[in-house]
Amino acid sequence: DIQVTQSPSTLYVSVGDRVTITCRASQSINNWLAWYQQKPGKAPNLLIYEASSLETGVPSRFSGSASGTEFTLTISSLQPDDFAVYYCQQYHTDATFGQGTKVEIK
Amino acid sequence: DVQVVESGGGLVQPGGSLRLSCAASGFTFISYWMHWVRQVPGKGLVWVSRIKGDGSRITYADSVRGRFTVSRDNAKNTLYLQMNSLRAEDTAVYYCARGTISGASYFDHWGLGTLVTVSS
Numbered sequence: 001d002i003q004v005t006q007s008p009s010t011l012y013v014s015v016g017d018r019v020t021i022t023c024r025a026s027q028s029i030n031n032w033l034a035w036y037q038q039k040p041g042k043a044p045n046l047l048i049y050e051a052s053s054l055e056t057g058v059p060s061r062f063s064g065s066a067s068g069t070e071f072t073l074t075i076s077s078l079q080p081d082d083f084a085v086y087y088c089q090q091y092h093t094d095a096t097f098g099q100g101t102k103v104e105i106k
Numbered sequence: 107d108v109q110v111v112e113s114g115g116g117l118v119q120p121g122g123s124l125r126l127s128c129a130a131s132g133f134t135f136i137s138y139w140m141h142w143v144r145q146v147p148g149k150g151l152v153w154v155s156r157i158k159g160d161g162s163r164i165t166y167a168d169s170v171r172g173r174f175t176v177s178r179d180n181a182k183n184t185l186y187l188q189m190n191s192l193r194a195e196d197t198a199v200y201y202c203a204r205g206t207i208s209g210a211s212y213f214d215h216w217g218l219g220t221l222v223t224v225s226s
Contacts, residue, residue, distance in 0.1 A: 001168075038151075042218075043201055043216035043217065043219060044151065044201075044213070044216055045216075046212065046214045049210075049212045049214075055214065087151055089151070089153075091210055091211035094153060094156075094165060094211065095143075095153035095156075095212075096153065097150055097151040097152065097153070098150075099150055100150050100151075
């Protein structure tokens with residue numbers, strides 16, 4: 001099974017900060033990685049697919065990148081609406097989610 | 107607008123059965139892979155199962171294989187999850203999620219979820 005290890009588990013940030021969340025896959029997944037945002041009591045919302053493709057309607061402050069088996073979600077300037085939990089997910093083989101990163105107010 | 111709406115959750119005893127439904131609208135249902143994903147409240151997301159648009163290919167997570175059965179009725183635009191031999195660890199919110207036409211298993215539309223509680 002392919003594992004994805006996401007870090008950090010919690011991030012304390014302020015509005016306007018640049019935020020970086022990392023996922024590492026246990027083997028090559030050919031950039032088959034997605035990122036989601038989830039707010040309390042809501043379903044996840046797709047942000048990025050294929051490691052760096054921005055889903056339609058998602059603000060351009062969100063971006064994704066890849067280097068080998070390491071993947072990064074970047075929020076260029078955190079907005080108040082961005083406090084949430086973020087998950088990565090590999091879909092090279094079935095689907096596996098990372099453990100989640102909670103972005104909290106500093 | 108694309109919509110998927112789950113129903114059928116509830117309280118069931120260990121060893122019992124439950125069938126979840128997911129009504130889809132706003133897209134050509136038969137063209138898309140559909141998935142079930144679950145989440146224990148306060149915990150992370152876990153993929154459960156997927157089914158191809160024409161129903162010809164099905165995959166399960168190891169944790170549910172042999173106990174859960176996914177199916178779809180394309181005439182009714184509805185996805186199902188039959189859950190048998192339920193265990194306490196199956197307690198979760200179950201989400202129906204739309205995959206892609208190509209088979210890439212990322213999810214661009216999710217339902218609100220339906221809560222399944224397995225307890226005596």
